[in-house]
Amino acid sequence: MAETEALFSLLRQTADPAAAMAIERVVRHGADRALNRINVLAFAAREGLDEEAAIAAFLHAAHLGLFDLSWNVLCPGCGGVLDANATLGTLDRSSYSCTLCAAGYEPTLDEMVEVTFTVNPRVRQIAAHEPDRLPMHEYFRQIFWSSGVDLPDEIEAQLDEIIIEAIELPPGEKALLSLQLPRGFIIVFDPVTHSVQFIDADSEETRERRSLSLVIDAVHAPNETVRLQPGPLRLTLENRTGRRVLPGLFIAGEALHTLIGRRRPFLTAKRLLSNQTFRDIYRTETLNVDQRLKITSLTFLFTDLKGSTRLYERVGDLAAFDLVREHFRVLGDIVAAEAGAIVKTIGDAVMATFPTPERAVAAALRMREAMRSLNAAHGSEDLVLKIGLHEGPCLAVSLNERQDYFGQTVNIASRVQGLAESQAIYATGSVVERPEVSSLLARTGLTPLARRRALRGIDDEVTLYEIP
Known part of the structure; x- marks a missing residue:
């Protein structure tokens, strides 16, 4: 018990206070089934928490040993769990079949892999730690069906x-x-x-x-x-x-x-891989080097500082380094606030991912304004940001002991950024033409300007949109 108290104390120091308190409450007083394969999004809604704060809190709790993560491969048809893995690195099958639905599936990280949290048995013993002793209706609820199936409280009668x-x-x-x-x-x-x-x-x-x-x-x-x-x-x-x-x-x-x-949203592997807290905590504990996991839709954002070499020459290495470091800090805060994650930095450039295009566009707009504010604070125009966005399928891979992404979508996003001009945001049609993005731009009074441009390595010209 003393060890558990110490872990809760650490959680309160590292996670959002309200989320940490809600987690501590459910561990101490929640029903057994409330602590098995927790759907974090449903937990956040029930407790009135911000989703990102709840996800970060459960990740910190798992890192401390209060919970165990499970990466569950789901059947899109019946919502059954076809395979449960303690780590993403053990999800190594190229196909799965559901006997109940008589259908086969190639796993993707978008909607076929959920991430759930189960209380560690050293913290609290629950019935699901011994699933072979569960009655049939609870076995279905807690083991067979995923957290995305919105089951009634009285499932036995149904x-x-x-x-x-x-x-x-x-x-x-x-x-x-x-x-x-x-x-x-x-x-x-x-x-x-x-x-x-x-x-x-x-x-x-x-x-x-x-x-x-x-x-x-x-x-x-x-x-x-x-x-x-x-x-x-x-x-x-x-x-x-x-x-x-x-x-x-x-x-x-x-x-x-x-x-x-009856279905409800759940924490997907795609969303978790694009979560900054997850990337910070589990930096080297995700994919195996030989894994190639498909994502059907991920939004990439690339940034670069224009004229950074001249900046170093003009203000000196020390002052320039401080400015660039401040720019990285601001961009990192914005990416995390918009449910994204920084994959890597390359020189003065940033590569980030977002689960949806509208979050990426919101981040891009905030980045541009933040650079204007930084420049105003320093009385200069030294930080000139170029931003490119693209959305599409990709592979989640492990490169240089780090979880990364590979594919044409990544290449196009990088090249779109390369065409961007000073303080410009360039995005492809797969981003701008989404209804959620159109609504966001309309609310901010911005009208994207379409133009045909050639991208290196792409045979045909593509339509790009400049967000003024």
């Missing part, structure tokens, strides 16, 4: 409407269920191994008893859909795994679709 029959089957054991198979599409499914058997019972009812067997093992290879007439069914279930399983017969109808169809 599952009872969907489940015809269910059983807890210990390892190595066999069970025989006798039941009345209703008309419709029925799924025999085990949430532990994801073993599945589809039954198409959409035909005329019979009084003759049918038999069906399902072996549950670690492979859970997909089975062909079985066509059976509604009526008496003898179902044999055999558990060939080394752990308890929870097979049940589910009616694939409106009630099931309604249950899993």
